[in-house]
Amino acid sequence: MKSGGPQALVQGIENAAALLLAVLWLAPLLYAFWAAFHPPEYAIRFDLLAPLTLENFGEAWEQAPFARYFLNTFMLVTSILAAQFVLCTLAAYAFARFEFPGRNVAFALVLMQLMIMPEVLIVENYRTMSHLGLVDTILGIGLPYMASAFGIFLLRQTFKTVPKELDDAARVEGCSHLQVLWKVYVPLARPTYIAYGLVSISYHWNNFLWPLVITNSVTTRPLTVGLAIFGAPESGVDWSVISAATLLAVAPLLIAFLLFQRQFVQSFMYAGIK
Amino acid sequence: MPDRTRLVGNAAYGWLLLLPAAVLLAAFTHYPAVATLAQSLFTSGTALRPAEFTGLDNYRFMLEDEVFWRVLENNAWYAIGTIPISIALAMLMAVWVNRRLPLRAFVRMSYFTPTVLPMIAVANIWLFFYTPEIGLIDQIAAGFGIGSHNWLGNPDTVLGCIIVLTIWKEAGFFMIFYLAALQSLPPELEEAARLEGAGHWHFFRRVTFPLLMPTTLFVLINAVINSFKLVDQLFILTKGGPDNASALLLYYIYEVAFSFFDQAYASTLTVVLLAVLAIIAIGQFVILDKRIHYR
Structure with missing residues (x-):
């Protein structure tokens, strides 16, 4: 604490790393959400304006x-x-x-x-x-x-x-x-x-x-x-x-x-x- | 005299309470373990031809079976690839989540989430990551000008892909055990270390890490067992291929028994798996015996 600078910097880097790892760990699930709630043509196109849809769920539910x-x-x-x-x-x-x-x-x-x-x-x-x-x-x-x-x-x-x-x-x-x-x-x-x-x-x-x-x-x-x-x-x-x-x-x-x-x-x- | 009958009555009562569980355990754990051993000494019977005693023929066949050796080697690499990294990651995650951290609840949840999801479901998602050209990894790689790569179709990379997925799935689970251990350590330790001016990682290396040793052993044993037990992802990602480059022992047992319908050989392979588990169990006793002072 007293030495302030470097200690705080290390702490900051570690926090960032922990957060980054958390996002990385959640990414597969987030991706599944993305793909499931958007039309198929957006499955690999990440466009924030992509229309949302529930159709995929309906289709899955019908097909099996x-x-x-x-x-x-x-x-x-x-x-x-x-x-x-x-x-x-x-x-x-x-x-x-x-x-x-x-x-x-x-x-x-x-x-x-x-x-x-x-x-x-x-x-x-x-x-x-x-x-x-x-x-x-x-x-x-x-x-x-x-x-x-x-x-x-x-x-x-x-x-x-x-x-x-x-x-x-x-x-x-x-x-x-x-x-x-x-x-x-x-x-x-x-x-x-x-x-x-x-x-x-x-x-x-x-x-x-x-x-x-x-x-x-x-x-x-x-x-x-x-x-x-x-x-x-x-x-x-x-x-x-x-x-x-x-x-x-x-x-x-x-x-x-x-x-x-x-x-x-x-x-x-x-x-x-x- | 009445005391004696009471004792006998008590004993009988004890056995009676145990009976239902004992019957099921005997039927689905002990009997099959012994029967597997017996079965491995016979040929697979068919409707027309009953099983015949063949001694060690199945084992001889196994030793000459290239796929068996391949599978064993794969399993060794799978274990070596997943265990150290997932344990190290688990420890790191636990240490991070155990200290003050922005968004700590979110971080802990992220780390743990893969644990509650079925392997089959997450393998579906990861399959898409690994798909050549349209898959996510190749899409990102293309952004950097790197050409497409058939990650799961290449014998050199397929096991690595399985290992990465398994690490992702397991690390958060192991983190829980470290977290429990860390929370049971007296907080005065860290305070004392801080007064002495010891840095975080110095403290970790010298104090926390050794104190976590019993947990590491426990996690290690679980991780080793898992490396022989966890094969669900193969069903989605590779079916053991290409050319058995990603087949693991339990998966091969499944294939031999239920795709090739060779029960006897599947039993022989199961005996190997049981032997491996027995060695792990014995190893556990020996190690725990030596480290008894930790408990």
Whole structure:
């Protein structure tokens, strides 16, 4: 501060660099907005007076069953999240508060999934799904992710911080284990549920490889897979329409992110530290 | 006696709570991992001919498969190209966003935005950047009098294009972990350093950077795993081409299994991928063990 000059100059340059990088980082998205809201002939001509239009969105919406894809993604994401909450809560409670033989081994086996994620095992899981008759179903897309090691781990860490006395007190009052879980542990773990929920939603909204493998019809395909088919060069759709479709696909998540930015960033942070 | 039955009852209850998750994990993580290993020792069965035991034949085939080596090499370059730069960028972003900065909320949002967008969607946008002649990069290059270039069609540049996109996608995600770590550092440290007259970057090099080491390890492990797991962009940008110049291991597994329908060979390749992940896991334990005093 006292030496003023050079220090302030360096600071100024750094600020400018940070801003420049931010603009650069946002550029692809900004470009997509440009292309999507202008007629195709302006896709690569940046003219401030270019007329605005919503036609590209209309065309994208007509050329592919995006409404159905939205519904599929929505059902997929919510069913995975609901199942994850239930399964992970129960398992985390077992690991946090119960003594049983083989607990440590079981926990190590659970953590294995952090390394070997379902997308690595697409070949074998596809076989399993075809034996179960679940190929091309929404349940088939979601099932491998429902018991999530990450969720179990996060909730176990949180449950362990709940004072044992609270648990005991509730037991003395005559609550069953499940009632204790529901009335004591779950409410106290709310921040963890929110953080995990946001991470899970963004993960599965964006997930691609496994859904691509396991789906083959419009009635099950999530947005990402639908978008990949739509955007394929063979389909011969022009840039502006692809940009519009891309924005459509990311819109719900992007809007949610912009509205709850703090919450998103903090959730990812929180989930990462644990 | 009643105490004993209570203990047994407790244990049974614990297992019961775990059961639903355990069944699913066993069915979709442990069983397939083992089955992959078994499958790699058989031929691919067809409707007419059942699978036959062939021992290590698939592995012999793999070692002679040029594409396999190509893909492995690509994957190594992909990892080397993305990991150090995205980690360094992530650190820089976190340091910037953590200090006083004009438009800080906007800057942080920009850095993080690629993380919440699907890779498939952003690859669509980037595809347009890389398109020869009409693409954005070539348009800008033309402005400087540089001729057009088929970025994705050239085996020499295609992997670089994939790497740039991946860095852009990942850096903001890793920034979050650094940001969390930076915010947990005591502010007195920086104040003390300032009183001593230490400059920002001197302080960073001597104090912050070493203190961020555990985070760097964590991010590094995630980045390495990602370099084997993140192949979505290939489906949009290159389909592994030209001539497998941009194919990565997991993408090749997908192709072999679902385009060439050779399940046995795909399983053999998956075993390699599992082995790589196992090595990473073991490496993580060894490193964390050594650095335990950081925790």
